[in-house]
Amino acid sequence: MYVSHLQLVDYRSYAAARLELAPGVTTFVGSNGQGKTNLLEAIGYAATLSSHRVSTDAPLVRRGAERAVVRAASFADERRSLIEIEINPGRANRARLNRSVLPRVRDVLGTLRTVLFAPEDLALVKGDPGERRKYLDELLTLRAPRFAAVRADYERVLKQRNALLKTAAQVSGRARPDLSTLDVWDGHLAETGAALVAGRLGLVAELRPLVAKAYAQLADSGGFPELRYRDSSVAEAPESTEAVGDQGDTDVTAIAQRLRDALDRARPEELRRGVSLVGPHRDDLLLSLDEFAVKGYASQGESWSYGLSLKLSAFELLRADGEDPVLILDDVFSELDAARRQRLAQHVRDAEQVLVSAAVPEDLPSDLRGERYQVSEGTVEHV
Structure with missing residues (x-):
């Protein structure tokens, strides 16, 4: 192309x-x-x-x-x-x-x-989780454009659910809010979120060996890069190192049930704070080098090599579909x-x-x- x-x-x-x-x-x-x-x-x-x-x-x-x-x-x-x-x-x-x-x-x-790499993309390694979610989602959509609709549906559901939670949080101190509508949006979020999470998990599994190969070719020192997907529905504390989903679990039905269970657990805190605390909008792609987190551990040169490896792996994945991006x-x-x-x-x-x-x-x-x-x-x- x-x-x-x-x-x-x-x-x-x-x-x-x-x-x-x-x-x-x-x-x-x-x-x-x-x-x-x-x-x-x-x-x-x-x-x-x-x-x-x-x-x-x-x-x-x-x-x-x-x-x-x-x-x-x-x-x-x-x-x-x-x-x-x-x-x-x-x-x-x-x-x-x-x-x-x-x-x-x-x-x-x-x-x-296209696959684009620029100095701003160092944020893939050093920046917030949103940068890494964007990397995964854009690559998903380039490979399978149907994920554009999945993402749009999820964002619509999340917006509606957050609006409902905000309203419930505002009235909870004066009267008990009617949560029947929230139950409905929980189901929608679990359904749309599961499709997105499953796509991301499958993508991470495909990227993992490509990133390792690209890093070995680019870096001037040793080091083994590893990618893991942190699923916010696995543990209630997103900061926990245990909050990592099963890397081989791409069954949409199982993921949807896991999301529903997590939403049930998180509901009291969500009602208090008025915002959705569980779902793919809270997930992250964990990057490590020799079992150490890249963010805060890797040198500038290692960070550049890691960021480039992520983008070159995306290139190789798209190329494997039949044509060069x-x-x-x-x-x-x-x-x-x-x-x-x-x-x-x-x-x-x-x-x-x-x-x-x-x-x-x-x-x-x-x-x-x-x-x-x-x-x-x-x-x-x-x-």
Whole structure:
């Protein structure tokens, strides 16, 4: 798979931009703040409907404009697809695929598949659990777009349940709240949450050997990485090291029952606090190196190698499905020492399409010298 064409309208710093791309390596070189990352971010957005830099769409629209448009044409197995996304902050976004309007924006997911690694992704290793949940869920959706509906259903149920719990918490001091409706939402949360947890558990099992292999190739020292999924329904205390689900248990019915039992146990505390304390929104992907938690233990170099291993494993998993995803490396090489730069370049150079950004050409390993664009003050020129 590769992106052959990118067009932007009022996206970030670009009032208008148009690029023709080809398979192989393409690099975007320019000083910081000139717009390199905006181009790569737009391609990633066309694939995942999210940005690796911000959590909302408003910053994606050029200042003074009402909307932004991203158009990306891709080829997979000699089939051309044209994705068009209209970004409307504060209103519903719209999407078209091959000029046809889609009933839901999420229906575009799976058409273009990308794996993007950027300095912000170090948060996968050092950041909050939400970063790791996003990593799992986006990869799940790229592999099986039906999980977009699963995630949307779960988020809807969680929002409704939290609203009910908040109301119950406010009235509990004055009168006994009617909890019959909460029982119904418990069932919905267990059903939708179980499907998401099962998908995550299966994904972690597939990723585990790939991460170990990638880390061994990237790191300049020993160390064995391990991934485990922490399931908030297993123990009442999320901080407990025992709060880890059965790594082989992907039976949706069993997980749903476990969630219902956990919700029953957590109900008094949830009513007191007015928020849902159990479910996949509270789970985590535990990362360890030689049985020590990576967060707070690993060095900077080990953390970078671990983060890269997670993304390269996602690439290998998508590749195993039958076609290479587009690999995007946004300003990564400036953060790596010479040895890691070379190892990473050797690892990715045979991908069908690699898009790379760098502040200076010297940051790029010799194995990744392909087509080059110079980016300066919002203009993009082939050199």
